[in-house]
Amino acid sequence: MTSKIEEIDTYYNIGYVITTLDLSVKYGGRYAIKDININIPRNSITAIIGPSGSGKTTFLRCLNRMNDLISKAKVEGRVLFNGKNIYDPDVDPYQIRARIGMVFQKPNPFPKSIFENVAFGLRINGVKNREEIERRVKHALTQAALWDEVKDRLNHNAYELSGGQQQRLCIARALAVEPEVLLMDEPAASLDPIATARIEELMIRLKERYTIIIVTHNMQQAARVADYTAVMMPDEDGVGKLVEFGTTREIFTNPKSKKTEDYVRGRIG
Amino acid sequence: MSRVFLMLDKIIHYILLFGISIGVLMLSLLLVTVVTDGWGRLSLGFLTNPPSANPDKAGIAPAFWGSVWVVGLAALISLPLGIATALYLTEFSRHERLNKIIYFNITNLAGVPSVVYGLVGLSFLTYTLGLGRSVIAGAITLAFLILPVIIVASIEAIKAVPELHKLGAYALGANKLQVIARVILPQSLPGALTGGILAVSRALGEAAPLLVISGLLFTRKTPAGLLDQFTVLPLQIFNWVSRPQTAFRELSAAAIIVLLILLLLMNMSAVILRNRLQRRVVE
Numbered sequence: 001m002t003s004k005i006e007e008i009d010t011y012y013n014i015g016y017v018i019t020t021l022d023l024s025v026k027y028g029g030r031y032a033i034k035d036i037n038i039n040i041p042r043n044s045i046t047a048i049i050g051p052s053g054s055g056k057t058t059f060l061r062c063l064n065r066m067n068d069l070i071s072k073a074k075v076e077g078r079v080l081f082n083g084k085n086i087y088d089p090d091v092d093p094y095q096i097r098a099r100i101g102m103v104f105q106k107p108n109p110f111p112k113s114i115f116e117n118v119a120f121g122l123r124i125n126g127v128k129n130r131e132e133i134e135r136r137v138k139h140a141l142t143q144a145a146l147w148d149e150v151k152d153r154l155n156h157n158a159y160e161l162s163g164g165q166q167q168r169l170c171i172a173r174a175l176a177v178e179p180e181v182l183l184m185d186e187p188a189a190s191l192d193p194i195a196t197a198r199i200e201e202l203m204i205r206l207k208e209r210y211t212i213i214i215v216t217h218n219m220q221q222a223a224r225v226a227d228y229t230a231v232m233m234p235d236e237d238g239v240g241k242l243v244e245f246g247t248t249r250e251i252f253t254n255p256k257s258k259k260t261e262d263y264v265r266g267r268i269g
Numbered sequence: 270m271s272r273v274f275l276m277l278d279k280i281i282h283y284i285l286l287f288g289i290s291i292g293v294l295m296l297s298l299l300l301v302t303v304v305t306d307g308w309g310r311l312s313l314g315f316l317t318n319p320p321s322a323n324p325d326k327a328g329i330a331p332a333f334w335g336s337v338w339v340v341g342l343a344a345l346i347s348l349p350l351g352i353a354t355a356l357y358l359t360e361f362s363r364h365e366r367l368n369k370i371i372y373f374n375i376t377n378l379a380g381v382p383s384v385v386y387g388l389v390g391l392s393f394l395t396y397t398l399g400l401g402r403s404v405i406a407g408a409i410t411l412a413f414l415i416l417p418v419i420i421v422a423s424i425e426a427i428k429a430v431p432e433l434h435k436l437g438a439y440a441l442g443a444n445k446l447q448v449i450a451r452v453i454l455p456q457s458l459p460g461a462l463t464g465g466i467l468a469v470s471r472a473l474g475e476a477a478p479l480l481v482i483s484g485l486l487f488t489r490k491t492p493a494g495l496l497d498q499f500t501v502l503p504l505q506i507f508n509w510v511s512r513p514q515t516a517f518r519e520l521s522a523a524a525i526i527v528l529l530i531l532l533l534l535m536n537m538s539a540v541i542l543r544n545r546l547q548r549r550v551v552e
């Protein structure tokens with residue numbers, strides 16, 4: 001058992017923003033993922049790949065405590081965020097979620113104006129000053145490469161945007177609260193190739209300032225954007241495990257495990 | 270084969286048309302009689318005068334204001350209570366079994382005859398709590414009468430809010446109250462209020478439970494406070510319609526017209542409110 005101080009030395013200083021220690025999740029008594037240990041380097045893109053049901057979404061939801069909202073889910077182990085276990089009793093999950101943003105598979109803008117969508121997180125987190133809100137909304141939309149497309153219709157409803165624009169709006173909405181980490185669960189799954197390419201370009205630009213963890217079913221996408229890749233697979237009992245983690249190049253060209261090799265080869269084809 | 274279906278299609282078409290025609294015909298007949306009987310009695314004085322033995326001086330002021338008081342208070346009590354109950358059942362309660370049992374009972378309560386509410390109100394509010402045959406006793410009784418309908422309408426409206434919108438708000442750091450205030454209520458209030466106003470307009474036409482509570486078919490006094498005695502429009506109508514003289518039956522027809530106009534206004538406001546709120550929220 002390492003002490004808190006040691007943890008901070010080991011994981012914080014060498015530039016890991018998130019570290020999981022024996023992270024497991026049970027849904028109603030049955031393990032969905034078990035003993036996941038991973039270090040996520042700061043200012044990088046980490047892709048999580050693996051077959052359906054291997055627990056990628058479950059794992060991602062642990063990192064900003066979204067699993068708290070599923071009454072059946074029980075999380076074991078630790079998730080260190082900048083060295084601090086976010087499952088400690090003194091941690092406020094709402095604050096964690098403001099610092100670790102999330103983008104969902106399906107674009108889910110609120111039925112409000114484009115402006116209000118991006119301002120939502122700011123208002124929630126107590127920003128009242130109108131000028132500051134306007135400035136940060138503009139900044140977030142610019143970061144999400146959406147500003148030029150929407151600057152003349154900020155008060156239009158968000159549903160007037162195309163699917164790809166809606167997804168970038170959701171990214172802007174998450175960026176507006178200035179998180180450190182952005183979790184993305186198959187953010188391009190419902191988009192066409194052009195919209196997907198835009199999201200990928202966007203991610204590569206964003207990693208200068210953010211750490212991005214993206215779940216994807218698309219091997220090429222992982223190969224294109226990710227610096228690091230984690231491969232998750234269910235074991236014989238159907239429990240999701242982390243089978244390999246390394247630089248994307250390693251995983252795709254020189255995987256250590258046979259499972260990874262078969263999976264990656266099979267999918268690239 | 271297909272000719273048989275075509276025939277059947279036509280026959281069913283005519284049967285349905287016949288059914289609708291009977292409904293519309295009866296309703297028009299009713300409206301025409303009421304309007305021809307009562308139109309001549311409508312005047313400003315009719316709205317501002319108390320009832321009187323002299324039909325030419327008689328008006329509906331106490332009953333009209335009694336209805337406004339009792340139904341208005343019932344709405345003020347039941348709408349927040351109903352929406353809060355629905356929020357609790359959908360967003361807070363974690364006992365699924367218990368929830369189902371409560372929901373089942375609520376839907377059953379919606380089917381209980383309204384006079385039963387009147388009797389419970391009389392025994393509990395009037396006597397046990399000592400509220401007497403007052404405006405507030407009538408209002409609380411009506412509130413509980415329409416509460417089940419409001420709860421069910423609100424639950425439906427709240428359940429229609431997409432899970433992804435709630436998760437989206439949580440993922441930005443929103444707490445439960447913020448999710449309710451900024452995501453769930455804006456999207457579900459139009460539906461809940463529409464159901465609510467329709468329920469309230471049903472309360473406006475209720476006679477039985479208020480007859481039990483107020484027991485007052487004739488009063489010249491307009492209620493001025495929560496503990497005052499009261500009568501309501503349906504009771505005033507009931508009173509006049511039971512008199513033998515044609516003049517009083519004309520008065521009751523006129524009061525029915527007023528009641529119908531009020532109902533129409535409430536239903537219209539429900540539709541307008543829904544459209545306006547919906548436009549603000551979606552599209």
Ligand SMILES: Nc1ncnc2c1ncn2[C@@H]1O[C@H](COP(=O)(O)OP(=O)(O)OP(=O)(O)O)[C@@H](O)[C@H]1O
Pocket residue numbers: 027032050051052053054055056057058059070072240
């Ligand atoms: N809310 C839930 N309640 C119960 N079981 C769940 C829940 N969410 C996920 N599971 C179970 O956990 C396991 C992992 O699911 P998860 O959604 O994390 O997989 P995934 O890798 O994201 O799959 P996909 O690629 O299809 O999105 C599955 O067996 C699933 O049935």
Ligand SMILES: [Mg+2]
Pocket residue numbers: 056057058185
């Ligand atoms: Mg998933």
